[in-house]
Amino acid sequence: MSMNTFNWKVAGLSGEGIMVSGLIFSKTSSRHGFYIFDYTEYPSIITGGHNTYQVHAGIEPVYAQKEKLDLLLAMNANALVEHLDELTSNSLVIFDSSDDKINIAEFNLPCKSLDLPMVKLAKEMGATRLMGNNVGLGASAYLLGLDLEILNSVIHDIFARKGQEVVDLNHKAAKAGYEFARNAKAAGQLGNWDFAAFEKQEYPESRVTFTGNEAVALGSVAGGLKLFAAYPMTPSSSVLHYLAAHEDKAGIVVKHAEDEISAINMALGASFTGVRSMTSTSGGGFAYMTEALGLSGVSELPLVVFESMRPGPALGMPTWTAQGDLQFVVTASQDEFPRFVFAPGDAQEAFEMAKLSQELAEKYQGLVILLSDKYLSESRYTAELAVTKLSHERHGFNQNPVSDETGFYPRYKIDKENAISMRSVPGQQGGEHINNSYEHDEYGLATEESQMRISQMDKRKRKLKLMKSEIPQQFYSGSLEDEITFISFGSTKGPLLEAQRQLAANGKKVGVLNLTWLSPFPIEQVSKVIKESKRVVVVEGNQCGQLANLITQETGIKLEENYRRYDGRPFYAEEIIKFINK
Amino acid sequence: MSMNTFNWKVAGLSGEGIMVSGLIFSKTSSRHGFYIFDYTEYPSIITGGHNTYQVHAGIEPVYAQKEKLDLLLAMNANALVEHLDELTSNSLVIFDSSDDKINIAEFNLPCKSLDLPMVKLAKEMGATRLMGNNVGLGASAYLLGLDLEILNSVIHDIFARKGQEVVDLNHKAAKAGYEFARNAKAAGQLGNWDFAAFEKQEYPESRVTFTGNEAVALGSVAGGLKLFAAYPMTPSSSVLHYLAAHEDKAGIVVKHAEDEISAINMALGASFTGVRSMTSTSGGGFAYMTEALGLSGVSELPLVVFESMRPGPALGMPTWTAQGDLQFVVTASQDEFPRFVFAPGDAQEAFEMAKLSQELAEKYQGLVILLSDKYLSESRYTAELAVTKLSHERHGFNQNPVSDETGFYPRYKIDKENAISMRSVPGQQGGEHINNSYEHDEYGLATEESQMRISQMDKRKRKLKLMKSEIPQQFYSGSLEDEITFISFGSTKGPLLEAQRQLAANGKKVGVLNLTWLSPFPIEQVSKVIKESKRVVVVEGNQCGQLANLITQETGIKLEENYRRYDGRPFYAEEIIKFINK
Amino acid sequence: MSVKAKPAYPFKPTWCTGCGNFGIWGAIKMGIGALGVPKENVVMVYDVGCSGNMADFNDHYGFHALHGRALPVAAGIKLGNQDLKVLVIMGDGGCYGEGGTHFINLMRGNHDVTLLIHNNNRYSLTTGQMSPTTRKGTKTKSTPVGSIEEPFNPIAIAASNNAGFIAREFAADIPKLSARITEAMNYDGFAMIDILQPCPVYNPAMSYEWYRENVISLESEGHQSNSREAAWKQAMRADKLATGLFYKEDKPSYHAQVKNLQQSSLTKQPISDIDISSLAVEFK
Amino acid sequence: MSVKAKPAYPFKPTWCTGCGNFGIWGAIKMGIGALGVPKENVVMVYDVGCSGNMADFNDHYGFHALHGRALPVAAGIKLGNQDLKVLVIMGDGGCYGEGGTHFINLMRGNHDVTLLIHNNNRYSLTTGQMSPTTRKGTKTKSTPVGSIEEPFNPIAIAASNNAGFIAREFAADIPKLSARITEAMNYDGFAMIDILQPCPVYNPAMSYEWYRENVISLESEGHQSNSREAAWKQAMRADKLATGLFYKEDKPSYHAQVKNLQQSSLTKQPISDIDISSLAVEFK
Numbered sequence A, B: 001m002s003m004n005t006f007n008w009k010v011a012g013l014s015g016e017g018i019m020v021s022g023l024i025f026s027k028t029s030s031r032h033g034f035y036i037f038d039y040t041e042y043p044s045i046i047t048g049g050h051n052t053y054q055v056h057a058g059i060e061p062v063y064a065q066k067e068k069l070d071l072l073l074a075m076n077a078n079a080l081v082e083h084l085d086e087l088t089s090n091s092l093v094i095f096d097s098s099d100d101k102i103n104i105a106e107f108n109l110p111c112k113s114l115d116l117p118m119v120k121l122a123k124e125m126g127a128t129r130l131m132g133n134n135v136g137l138g139a140s141a142y143l144l145g146l147d148l149e150i151l152n153s154v155i156h157d158i159f160a161r162k163g164q165e166v167v168d169l170n171h172k173a174a175k176a177g178y179e180f181a182r183n184a185k186a187a188g189q190l191g192n193w194d195f196a197a198f199e200k201q202e203y204p205e206s207r208v209t210f211t212g213n214e215a216v217a218l219g220s221v222a223g224g225l226k227l228f229a230a231y232p233m234t235p236s237s238s239v240l241h242y243l244a245a246h247e248d249k250a251g252i253v254v255k256h257a258e259d260e261i262s263a264i265n266m267a268l269g270a271s272f273t274g275v276r277s278m279t280s281t282s283g284g285g286f287a288y289m290t291e292a293l294g295l296s297g298v299s300e301l302p303l304v305v306f307e308s309m310r311p312g313p314a315l316g317m318p319t320w321t322a323q324g325d326l327q328f329v330v331t332a333s334q335d336e337f338p339r340f341v342f343a344p345g346d347a348q349e350a351f352e353m354a355k356l357s358q359e360l361a362e363k364y365q366g367l368v369i370l371l372s373d374k375y376l377s378e379s380r381y382t383a384e385l386a387v388t389k390l391s392h393e394r395h396g397f398n399q400n401p402v403s404d405e406t407g408f409y410p411r412y413k414i415d416k417e418n419a420i421s422m423r424s425v426p427g428q429q430g431g432e433h434i435n436n437s438y439e440h441d442e443y444g445l446a447t448e449e450s451q452m453r454i455s456q457m458d459k460r461k462r463k464l465k466l467m468k469s470e471i472p473q474q475f476y477s478g479s480l481e482d483e484i485t486f487i488s489f490g491s492t493k494g495p496l497l498e499a500q501r502q503l504a505a506n507g508k509k510v511g512v513l514n515l516t517w518l519s520p521f522p523i524e525q526v527s528k529v530i531k532e533s534k535r536v537v538v539v540e541g542n543q544c545g546q547l548a549n550l551i552t553q554e555t556g557i558k559l560e561e562n563y564r565r566y567d568g569r570p571f572y573a574e575e576i577i578k579f580i581n582k
Numbered sequence C, D: 001m002s003v004k005a006k007p008a009y010p011f012k013p014t015w016c017t018g019c020g021n022f023g024i025w026g027a028i029k030m031g032i033g034a035l036g037v038p039k040e041n042v043v044m045v046y047d048v049g050c051s052g053n054m055a056d057f058n059d060h061y062g063f064h065a066l067h068g069r070a071l072p073v074a075a076g077i078k079l080g081n082q083d084l085k086v087l088v089i090m091g092d093g094g095c096y097g098e099g100g101t102h103f104i105n106l107m108r109g110n111h112d113v114t115l116l117i118h119n120n121n122r123y124s125l126t127t128g129q130m131s132p133t134t135r136k137g138t139k140t141k142s143t144p145v146g147s148i149e150e151p152f153n154p155i156a157i158a159a160s161n162n163a164g165f166i167a168r169e170f171a172a173d174i175p176k177l178s179a180r181i182t183e184a185m186n187y188d189g190f191a192m193i194d195i196l197q198p199c200p201v202y203n204p205a206m207s208y209e210w211y212r213e214n215v216i217s218l219e220s221e222g223h224q225s226n227s228r229e230a231a232w233k234q235a236m237r238a239d240k241l242a243t244g245l246f247y248k249e250d251k252p253s254y255h256a257q258v259k260n261l262q263q264s265s266l267t268k269q270p271i272s273d274i275d276i277s278s279l280a281v282e283f284k
Ligand SMILES: Cc1ncc(C[n+]2csc(CCOP(=O)(O)OP(=O)(O)O)c2C)c(N)n1
Pocket: A231, A232, A233, A234, A284, A285, A315, C047, C048, C049, C050, C051, C052, C066, C067, C090, C091, C092, C093, C094, C095, C118, C120, C122, C123, C124, C125, C126, C131
């Protein structure tokens, strides 16, 4: 039991409503004004595998999942086996002995438990087996001191599209669970178990909770996305699903293409007409997109590619997390051209950077790769949407292109003062040019001439200098006194902040430098922090230390100490602490 | 005119026999016992573009093309325009005023010239226009002091399959040119022009001349290649053409697949049955192969991928050279697995390394990428084939696989002492297992378990240590006294050696460290040379310094000085010298 | 009970209750059994998908390929060792979408492999998006207001594209399907069976009952399987989904036309005695 | 003369003497001319190949795509701005080989683009290897003892795969080809013309004379272009190569079925006024 936080988990068979139940509980927590962090695990099969959804909530920001549970809602016997290690003497387990044929004594639980006849209670009131989950939610709410009204409001919002009858039954089920737990506790069935419930907080107008992928999708829409073409691949698919489902409200066009190659080339085609476009995939699909990245590069076409990592090589472990594609995405595609590579650290940053990606792709007429991983993509975070009305200027469009004596418009004009040349789009008279995947001259016509080649390569490289000037302050929470400075990128931010907080509570000061800009690389910032740090540990989700490699390549500094994980699981603050204490 | 070398070039319209003429002249030179280096240029269209073939020959090894010509055989007026800069007062130009309507005075040649009526002479003897090229070859032979008999022997070998009549006509044409030149010289038409011809040398039994691609193809056959599947892409296609044409003699199967993805997956399928296999492509096709690289990695299937670079991004300049894919091939594919990346420096090394690649792919059960570029792939070098009979042992095949109680064979057995587990192949009783693109257990069945994942990742990584022990001495021609040490990779070796020789002749000592092993990287060797060098210059064929990046990443040493070229043209010794003298 | 159970090998199917893959799986085992070929001589190549998850449920040599790429792997295996029987398991998504060009191009080569397409009209493993065979107007996760594309017709395409053995069967008709699998695996060349596979989770509309009502057997129609035209017409009909053998024609398979495979498979050709001297001659 | 000449814009064709691309090029210019559409509203998307080299010879907006990928680019352009006329130039290698899955899948969507396939039965730009339409037994650089595959039949495939406008013409019949191009570009949907293109350099056997002897016009046969079956039969006949309009059917094009494109093209939809508040609700 920790101060003003709780850590709740539901676990059971995939396909049996675990995900929805978790979401309901998470939203309920959030509507109490709590910060939440949700983490889910599921296997790469459709039903029958083991599925978990855990919610870490608190009145102060929470950054990551926690290992030790306050409350485990075990939807079958296997859930007890799988999560025994996560229980302490202060935990509580809810299970359903009648439905799941559980003899609880066999499990040697270290903690108290509540035998809740979820299925029976549900069926008694005419509800379905699956609705029994809400009995468990109601009980959880009572035990952690949550408001049944708020739980009911969430249940309403989630099930409204299935009709009032369904909503009512679910409400009844929740209430039954709530009351069962109250009675059991009152009857002393939980012994001395208790949870120090904390107060509801203010629930700000701007507050939302969403997953990294939802944040990316929404951020892209906020950034002016118009054409989204993609091909499903775990863990990126929910961006496609979200955008397809909201095509209308978002005012965009979504195309599920026949493969990743088609998706990226469609996005480039649309970009040529002047609309902001994007594709999304995971590492395997990204592999097939690599040639087209260079087409964006050589023809200076704006393009945003979202890539959400999972463990490889090849198919690897589809539903697990990893940070093993970093060096691949930084160098992917033949030859060289400037690119942005961003790796947001949480959903708030994912939203902001997705928005920014749309902007910067257009401004610098080229490629932005937005890198995520299963952990960020499918975990749910608290965020604030301060601004919901946006107005974008357009960058680099010549409103009155004029062709010269060649009959063509110098779309790729060489101008040493100005790396970025003005575009024209089809339909504009006088703007005719070729958008070429070959090396080309100022009009876009193919060339093999030495001088023109050099000029166009140099023109494209000149953009890099401007791109570097966009690099913002990287997330750095630390000071000169820190005993250790952790350097990480992307989603590793959360567990490190969680570790930082826990260590601080024990009087140990550590700093966290989390990089979200991987290309162009924030050389000076990173060098400075490293030089001023007493001890640096690079923490990343791969085996060979790709961030460490990149840091060495860019700064010339070799960093010897690192903590790496490559088993598909996310980092845990507890383990990071163990690592540095050993 | 240089000491015991000549530099000859033929230039004209592509599709008009320039390539064959150049080849004949090159072979003629080689059969004099001279070392040769041939370099060709042509555009990415089928006929009508400007095409050149140049032969640098000498009695000492020659390493690269030279800028200044001893003799230019200009097959049209454009050839004179294009190559004016390459002429000195000592050069000689052969042209055909009557056929090409050339008024030679207009060109302000710095040198003497010979007006040779190639087409007229050919037609007079009943030969075709194109056979007129042989008139030019005959004249060239006379003027550079070559043996007409040897020229005729080459003409015979090249045209024999077209019948004796064609051979005879070509012989006549060569003779006519030879005599015309002799008469012209005797008549004083060349003024004081003369060439210090040098002696025929011994022509060793083992001597051959071949292009980098031919060397790779032949070396692969020598290495036990059995199944070759590929898709054409300049400048890799000649490997496909060569192997297809020699399927029978080489005892292999060649498949032109419907795309690169099919090619690499076919090669992997064949590899699963136990045969040595390979695919080939250029950067654009390699992009589509990147996912399957990881399949080789995760399932530990031997595979050799030949990649010949050309300038990009995207289609770039198909028929020109570049070294811009280095970092891409080193990191390509999602997540991490050990791989060899080799970049031979000349045709001799290309032959040896292609042979070695077949061996090492099998030995380490994984991926070998053999990296070339247009310059190495299509330039012709002198080499020695000392050994033409080869016998290969097989690595890692369990002759008597035994399945255990699971009914499967532990193909991916975890053994901390032994990173390499023994394979079984379909058809072997008791060897049943799954070759999986998912993460898998010891039998190859899919797993998402944390411990098994870590074990298999660690197993694969353990191979890296053994692979490192294979790293041979990298090519290093230098000493502690050198004023400059050049570091390069792959085909840049030649121009640097040429520069080294020319500088040495002028009393300036420079060293050359040319890397052919890029992964695993020869960290110690490179660090040592750098530390012992007075001044290091990294020379590479790209804009951003990818070799320099890799060196920094691997050694932690930042190298500031570099000489780079990214206009599709190869390095020239003359320009390297100019660079370091400025 | 409080100890994690070790899995039994091969693993037990993880398909959803009612999944059409169960029937196909049964038919495959029976169909292979009837071949009378030693277990180790049958290689199964699996694409990625719910269908491909079968890789862990069988006891043959297996190759779990990348999404859409099972066919080139299979062709490569057969080129490496033609003495093997090669059976390819693909989904409609992998076969007609991601790997579409392999399907249309390797078919023309008559590579001697048997291809089963578990056609459930969905990308099921990735939770039910539209696939190339999804009917126009269908709402899926990637087409929430209805798909716009008209569906791909694999049988008609095969009939127009030189395939020598073309069949369609229903997943639930196990005896017929297993016999067809045996027949296909005995055929010397490229044999495809498009299998109508119910996916109750993501394609509930096309249920077992729906199929029973909409399927008609070619045999009952007196269809002659030696006419491409008749095959094409049956494939194109809008009223019913015909099952059975649409077309069969004897012709040499790919490897039978490769000179270096006339004597023996590549796996049997040693590399202990390579002589490149005759190849070296042209470089003199 | 001793100064390098500056190129004239657009560049002059670099095709070999006698190349069939000359005729097609002429027909394209005439065909577009007859549309009466302003030059800037016609976008040409070129695949890589000898055919695609035409990118530098025209004066329209052009997109020179990656090998095999011209179709998805074209579909993307049309989705971005449906007011443009989109004409796609591909070779048989890019369209039916490398890009085969785009061909079979985008066709089904009825994207409103016109696709010209310069079908010379070879990969010509890469010096003449086998392509998907190369006839069985043909010796090419990649098949020196004769190709094993039977050829891909694009017309029969299109007839089996929901294409709404299917034609074949001969490169040298410029009036007929140009009229067909105009007709195809006026068609609202996916219109393909497979063009028989002589390549005297790498496919000398299929010369102009050969084609003249082997081509027959559908018009002369009284072919009715409203029957898929008749189209398919004409496509499959072995004796002759029929030219003309095989099939035509009116149906809504892809963009016409996308709700957000009913009012205007995406390019006309501003991004100066985005409101995500209604989207944010579900995240509360
Ligand atoms: C390159 C790549 N893209 C996408 C995916 C994700 N993916 C896995 S299976 C699949 C589709 C499965 O559909 P289908 O082939 O019809 O098989 P089913 O699950 O329906 O049996 C997809 C898109 C992947 N694994 N690799």
